[in-house]
Amino acid sequence: MKINNRFKKSLSMLIITIVVLFILNKVLDDYKLRVLNLCGIYIILGLSMNLINGFTGLFSLGHAGFMAIGAYTVAILTMPAPMKEMNFFMKPIVPFLANIEWSFFPALMMGGVMAGLFGFLIGAPVLRLTDDYLAIATLGFAEIIRVVFTNTQSITNGALGLKGIPASTNVWWSWGLALVTILFMTFLMEGSYGKAFNAIREDEIAARSMGINLFTHKVMSFTFGSFLAGVGGGLLAALLGTIDPNMFRIVLTFNILLIVVLGGLGSIKGSVVSAIIVTIAMEALRFLDESINLGFVKLEGVAGMRMVIFSIILMAVVIFRKEGLLKEN
Amino acid sequence: MGNQGLLQHLANGISLGSLYALIAIGYTMVYGILRLINFAHGDIFMLGIYITYYGILFTSIPWWIVFILASVLTGLIGLLLEKVAYRPLRESPRITILISAIGASFFLQNFGIVVFGGRPKAFPIPNVFNKVIKLGGVSISLITFIIPLVTLLLLLGLTYFITKTKTGMAMRALSKDYETASLMGIDINRIISITFFIGSFLAAVGGIMWGIRYPQLMPLMGVMPGLKCFIAAVIGGIGNITGAVLGGFILGLGEIMLIALLPKLTGYRDAFAFILLIVILLIKPTGLMGEKITEKV
Numbered sequence: 001m002k003i004n005n006r007f008k009k010s011l012s013m014l015i016i017t018i019v020v021l022f023i024l025n026k027v028l029d030d031y032k033l034r035v036l037n038l039c040g041i042y043i044i045l046g047l048s049m050n051l052i053n054g055f056t057g058l059f060s061l062g063h064a065g066f067m068a069i070g071a072y073t074v075a076i077l078t079m080p081a082p083m084k085e086m087n088f089f090m091k092p093i094v095p096f097l098a099n100i101e102w103s104f105f106p107a108l109m110m111g112g113v114m115a116g117l118f119g120f121l122i123g124a125p126v127l128r129l130t131d132d133y134l135a136i137a138t139l140g141f142a143e144i145i146r147v148v149f150t151n152t153q154s155i156t157n158g159a160l161g162l163k164g165i166p167a168s169t170n171v172w173w174s175w176g177l178a179l180v181t182i183l184f185m186t187f188l189m190e191g192s193y194g195k196a197f198n199a200i201r202e203d204e205i206a207a208r209s210m211g212i213n214l215f216t217h218k219v220m221s222f223t224f225g226s227f228l229a230g231v232g233g234g235l236l237a238a239l240l241g242t243i244d245p246n247m248f249r250i251v252l253t254f255n256i257l258l259i260v261v262l263g264g265l266g267s268i269k270g271s272v273v274s275a276i277i278v279t280i281a282m283e284a285l286r287f288l289d290e291s292i293n294l295g296f297v298k299l300e301g302v303a304g305m306r307m308v309i310f311s312i313i314l315m316a317v318v319i320f321r322k323e324g325l326l327k328e329n
Numbered sequence: 330m331g332n333q334g335l336l337q338h339l340a341n342g343i344s345l346g347s348l349y350a351l352i353a354i355g356y357t358m359v360y361g362i363l364r365l366i367n368f369a370h371g372d373i374f375m376l377g378i379y380i381t382y383y384g385i386l387f388t389s390i391p392w393w394i395v396f397i398l399a400s401v402l403t404g405l406i407g408l409l410l411e412k413v414a415y416r417p418l419r420e421s422p423r424i425t426i427l428i429s430a431i432g433a434s435f436f437l438q439n440f441g442i443v444v445f446g447g448r449p450k451a452f453p454i455p456n457v458f459n460k461v462i463k464l465g466g467v468s469i470s471l472i473t474f475i476i477p478l479v480t481l482l483l484l485l486g487l488t489y490f491i492t493k494t495k496t497g498m499a500m501r502a503l504s505k506d507y508e509t510a511s512l513m514g515i516d517i518n519r520i521i522s523i524t525f526f527i528g529s530f531l532a533a534v535g536g537i538m539w540g541i542r543y544p545q546l547m548p549l550m551g552v553m554p555g556l557k558c559f560i561a562a563v564i565g566g567i568g569n570i571t572g573a574v575l576g577g578f579i580l581g582l583g584e585i586m587l588i589a590l591l592p593k594l595t596g597y598r599d600a601f602a603f604i605l606l607i608v609i610l611l612i613k614p615t616g617l618m619g620e621k622i623t624e625k626v
Contacts, residue, residue: 059424125611131423132366136559137610140603143556147600250552254435261428304442311436318429319417 014179025171033171034239035283040174041235042275044181046259047268048228053257054265055189056221057201058127059135061253063229065142068149068248069118070111070230071237072156075165076100077107078238083164090160091153104168108234115230116223118145123222127215142253149245161244169239177235178272181228185268188224197221201266255282258314285309333467338589339582344473344542346581347480351535352558353565353573354487355407355528361504361568362524364423368430369410370532371555372437375548377403377533378452378540379445385453392455400533407529408522416518434555441548452544472541479538483531484574491570496523504568553599560606566619575617580605 024036045063052060079087081099092098102110126137149156156162188194196217199207208214237243259278263270288305352374359367380402384395414433418426460471491497499520502510511517539554540546561580565572580602588595609616 053424057424059427126607129610129614132360132364132427133563133610133614135427136366136556136563137607139556140560140606144600144603147597151596251435254431257428257431265424304439304447307439308436308443311432311439315414315429315432315436318425318432319414 021171021175035280036171037169037174037239039276039279040178041232041239042259042279043178043272044228045232045256046263046271046275047181047185048225048232049256050260050266050271051185052221052225054260055194055201056197056218058218058222059131060138060222061135062138062142063256064248064250064252065145066115066119066226066229067233067236067252068145069115070233071243072149073111073114074107074234075162075237075243077102077110078104078166078168079164087157087162087164094154097155104238108231111234112227112231116227119226120219120223123219127218127222139250146245146248159245161242163242165237165241165243167238167241169235174235177231182268182272189268258310261314262317336467337469338585340469340473342582342585344476345585346578347477348535348539349558349561349581350574350577351480351483351531352554353561353577354570355532356559356562357567357570357573358524358528362500362521365415365426366430366559369434369437370528371551372434373403373407373529374532374536374554375441375551376406376437377536378546379441381537381540382450382452382546396537399537400530403533404526404530407525411521411525438549445548447548450546452540452546454541454544458541472538476538476542479534483534496520500524557602560602563606563616564609566616569618572616572618
């Protein structure tokens with residue numbers, strides 16, 4: 001009976017979301033649609049980081065690196081050959097990538113797979129480390145990716161970045177995949193794997209003595225998380241149309257961490273809601289960076305003010321409400 | 330590359346290594362006591378440089394007094410940072426306090442952008458430091474010599490403080506066994522404040538010398554040195570001051586030598602530290618001089 005009720009509830013939520021998206025897709029202007037798309041993408045990214053950091057308790061800060069892998073894979077695979085030629089004017093692209101032109105969905109999946117593969121390769125050695133060391137090693141990994149992408153000019157076009165990536169991301173792609181991710185996460189966390197992840201987070205030694213293979217589960221969670229991060233990165237690339245290595249700095253990881261912490265570590269609903277709130281707030285607070293005209297007095301806007309406010313919010317949440325803003329007790 | 334070139338690179342490597350060592354000490358001391366990566370340490374270093382910049386440009390105080398005052402002020406900011414961002418979370422899970430540290434780091438960076446402006450500034454170098462010394466056909470700027478010297482003096486001072494004074498003893502006790510030390514009547518808050526003060530003070534001294542050596546100031550300039558110095562501390566064995574110094578020198582010398590010997594890899598300079606870190610962590614997870622930690626149930 002209970003399951004049936006829940007199923008009905010989820011189904012109605014799903015239908016409402018689709019209807020709302022359909023209406024929003026018709027009404028909103030380009031800028032607002034872009035924000036709506038970003039919301040969907042950040043839901044995926046928030047959930048993927050929550051899987052690693054919140055559910056499994058592995059403190060990983062390598063998200064920007066996995067996103068970069070996804071974004072570059074999608075960009076290189078979907079860009080038409082003439083566009084590539086225009087981009088790579090400093091140094092031509094390596095021949096085997098020059099004429100590849102995939103359609104969006106396979107490219108996106110490939111982006112996820114590449115990120116997941118790297119997650120697996122990196123995770124297998126690095127996940128033996130405990131929390132602080134893991135954080136710094138994954139952070140280091142993300143930085144290495146960025147430095148490598150800046151230097152491999154014949155594959156990534158180096159610091160110049162890639163322009164003119166086909167803008168394939170629309171509301172249906174971003175939100176569709178976000179919904180799939182939410183469903184996947186819900187099922188994953190309710191199944192035995194999810195229980196094992198939680199057990200590892202709560203107490204590694206106890207989990208191990210209950211017969212959970214720590215290493216396998218950690219690598220699995222890390223690989224899933226990186227896959228989703230790669231997909232998110234790919235969607236982002238196809239939404240923005242331009243990417244360059246400096247987009248994928250630590251700040252990006254930090255933004256996602258903000259979403260996860262505000263929503264509460266280990267809460268799916270929290271991550272979803274806070275991804276939407278944070279994304280919209282990031283845009284809405286842009287006025288802080290510009291000048292404000294109050295009629296009688298004009299306040300000069302200061303670039304960077306927005307991020308100051310955001311970091312203060314993050315710290316305040318962490319200090320005063322440790323379980324996140326949105327998590328119910 | 331001849332002998333002279335090698336000498337030049339060696340001098341550069343040692344001076345960069347000394348700077349890394351000074352900053353790494355702050356990480357390692359805090360980690361030794363609180364088991365916390367003070368992500369904001371690199372940004373404290375940045376603040377130290379900017380405070381010196383404004384002190385020299387906008388006051389008529391002689392430069393060497395500005396240097397001292399700025400270092401002390403930066404030390405106090407570090408102390409304040411601990412009070413605001415870390416003290417309320419001391420009993421919380423480690424992940425929470427780490428997030429708070431990242432938040433603090435991000436706050437300081439953006440605070441820097443808002444207050445100091447995002448555009449690069451040129452560090453006002455006192456004329457004394459502009460001298461160039463010729464040594465066996467190699468011309469090396471004076472600051473390249475001063476940096477290792479100052480570092481050495483500060484290290485001696487720090488070693489004396491930690492091994493011979495009562496506060497230093499309390500610090501060692503706290504990093505050995507936090508719980509027991511607190512039962513022995515050690516004022517934990519005071520010791521932690523002093524630790525943060527010393528770490529930030531050393532970071533500021535390192536920052537000032539950094540400014541003279543590489544005189545371009547930016548609000549985000551602390552990020553990379555900060556990360557690298559943390560890596561230096563980890564390589565040496567975090568919690569161990571000698572290890573931090575050793576790690577700093579390995580990293581500084583390694584980086585300069587990499588560029589000198591393999592100029593093709595210059596673009597990968599920033600990746601070098603991280604690759605070294607991952608390799609060391611995999612071979613010897615507690616660092617070169619770190620103690621082995623046994624897991625207890």
